[in-house]
Amino acid sequence: MKFNQRKPLLIVLAVLISAGLLFSFVNKNDRLFAIAKNLDIFASLIRELDSYYVDEIDPDHLVSIGINAMLEELDPYTEFIPEENSDDFRLLTTGEYGGVGALIGNRTGVNMILMPYKGFPAQAGGLRIGDEFLKVDTVDVRKKETSEISRLLKGPANTPVFVQVKRGEDTISVNLTRRKIVISNVPYYGKINNHTGYIKLTDFTTNAAADVRRAFLDLKSQGITSLVLDVRDNPGGILKEAVEIVNLFIPKGKEVVRTIGKIENVNVVYKTTKSPVDKDIPIVVLINERSASAAEIVAGALQDYDRAVLIGRKTFGKGLVQTTVPLSYNSQVKVTTAKYYIPSGRCIQAIDYSKKDENGNSNSVPDSLRNEFKTKNGRIVLDGAGIEPDLKVDSKSFAPITFSLVARNLIFSFGNEYFRKNDQIPSPREFDVDDNLYKEFVTWLEGKEYDYTTYTEKSLEDLVKYAKREPYYEDVKSLIEELEKKVNHSKEKDLITHQSEIKEALREELISRYYYQEGIVEASLKNDEEIKKAIGVLSNQQEIQKILTASVKK
Template identity: 35%
Template structure:
């Protein structure tokens, strides 16, 4: 897989503003709604005097709101990379990713060349009810043309979301129609799922993919565990690749389902003892026995690292993949009087063995954000031998295995990033939506035959043949993706898997999509081979 291939495994359109949300943990202990006093009062007065003088006497017109926000951000830059200010507008979008539902029109979309491309409609949701179809392009909203208007994804979300019961008029361009189709959509509550999919890989092995730790994630995870156990699950794979984190308490509850009573999960240490806490497993969990494999990569952060670290330190799971993000700081939310919010780092978290996995931020935010580039250029993403840990960062698991702190969770089994099959040509096919459009076109022409098949039969016997690939190439050229024979040959297997998975998704949903797509996920494939070792580890008490 290529270095950009992680985007294949994110359920569209889970819009997470990475600069704000990656690795953020919303702690279970919330800060007071007002910033406490104390410190040097003269400094507070000095800042107030400066702003007052500017507003009263500065030669040019200024926006006091902008000055205050700039001042806040300048102060936070002196702290750590995860203490952030979120203005009221951005806060609504950020919160919606963690609260489990929002109010809108119920579509998954991709923004291609300034045009909204409908990837899917929520079954039973507002858009499906009025007849919007996958493949439609939303060109106008309330008679205003938005195609080509240079709007961002956040702008589009703002336009389409709104209070339950409110209406929005959209103009849709549909393939085969020479005019825009008008649809008036009544907005409704739209549930969001953070457990993207759960399914049985084979008769004994269950798979759960968790995309973030949101308000409903624990309930979804528990339901998935029970469903898989009812199907005979004896082995469990938890996929945390690309998971940026979320609510600490949800992660703790999920881990509790896998650990025996009183096992340490995580502890935190802040200034004084106000934010010091310790979390241990409590009641009997749903899956306390049986082999567990956890998948992580360089984008697995925060709550993902808490889960991977707790299971690794307790010798409850084998961790497979690449070194995780390295975010070991806990934030708490401080609501501000204008609807904005301060997310302030209040403590560090430590895995059961005592590891802090926070990577260094001493050189400032710009240097901090170059960490991925350093990993790439230093060879770490391709070879475990490129990763060096100081002896002072060595810790031991319950059974005496050596693990390391100081910057992410290092997996028990390293899986290098595979760039052999990735090409620019495949990337252009993917992000131009050529693969999705062709998949929809193929489905409409072959719907009866495809829907007559079971997914098991489709998975086993359906092949993307040469004529389909030729048609996909033509679909790409229609979207100005020039054919590249070298790139096509390099990515042929990947293109076939991606197209087969996309067709399946339109019939069986994510339970049809991920089992196929995961065949191209090297970490997943490697993890499947490690359940014997995971079982031996789980038997050590």
């Protein structure tokens, strides 16, 4: 085995050699002795397995499993990053990489382009959503994993890459030149109406605050008098960017967040350092269950200062801070070192990973153990479960037929075919799926499999299963059979009953082909319940003040 193929094992051995020095301190530090002892046992175990196990073992693979299993005992955010994954990690933290600028994935067992980013090589070279990968350079990638294709597409900026794809019945070949790809944290911003601006913030990678600032200043120049900041589905990212975004709306010198851990150098208070761009404009922040980490800091800090009204659903509850520590052989470990505490003093972490039940599962903080804190105006807020909205809007539910059409990629596939036949459609705000287009879709579905079980049918199946265990089942059998006839769904009827939500799914899918990621966001605003709620709140200054001065709990 080549030397560089055994990096994880060598990492352990290197640490072990260093740890030999610790034995002289056994009496002084039992913890260091325990670490050295167990590293010795671990290295001995791998060595003996390599010598005695009946089949050949892969030390790299075994050690990686051991490392990952060990870290899983702590929390989901502490992870080992081997050298070969460092580029992917850098992309997550900086939003930058060298490549062609396209989101790729696997649909119906085929690797394809899911979204080319506007203005980057893939889109400029004519690649489209739904193009199926055949070759990258000289490599046949039809049976490759998506991650392998991603690695082949990436590379230093200004280097060539050949890509061959299948589009319908056609084979398309393009020569692209890789570029430094910088993904914007704000894929879309604009005016919802004459007075209200809207900014969609999807990440907190490098330049997130600059992206928001630029969008906000442009909207102000267009005369907006209120703002909707949308951090729904935002997984978070760089803490500094969150602090600077809060600083756009909060005066200089105010605490935004503090981190508290077990070692002194992670205990830091982060304050605003600049004069705000606008400390008075009414703001609504949209949140949901997938808003996490830095997104929760922004939403929570603005709530704690009574600077914004939060609308949506309770956030994810990730209040843990990770620090990246370099290890041997260009590997790294991302380790949880502290917890976040926002200005009111509350921690937003929802799950206590230090305490596990008898099955080894971590549990959410129970309501009885949540503590009360107060916002600037004296509103009562609670810790231990993410950030709760000031105004709740329930999540939208969809009919089983809509789920089936989306899950089976039928709406996606129809979008591909429609795009190949139609050069253009109206703008995202103007385009609608009219009755004629919907009829075209329904006709296209004929002969395609998309059956499903409705909620009522599933409930009836459960009823039959349990009824058969009872001695009186034969007495009610005829009634159950009659009920089954009445509740059995008709796909054709459901296509009519639920056409409104199916049309909306079709609309957004088709718009994505012509207007890319920003088009999807703009299209979604039309029927967004949270947006409607936000407009209603922002149109009434008295309502805003009422919300921001009311007690959440008496």
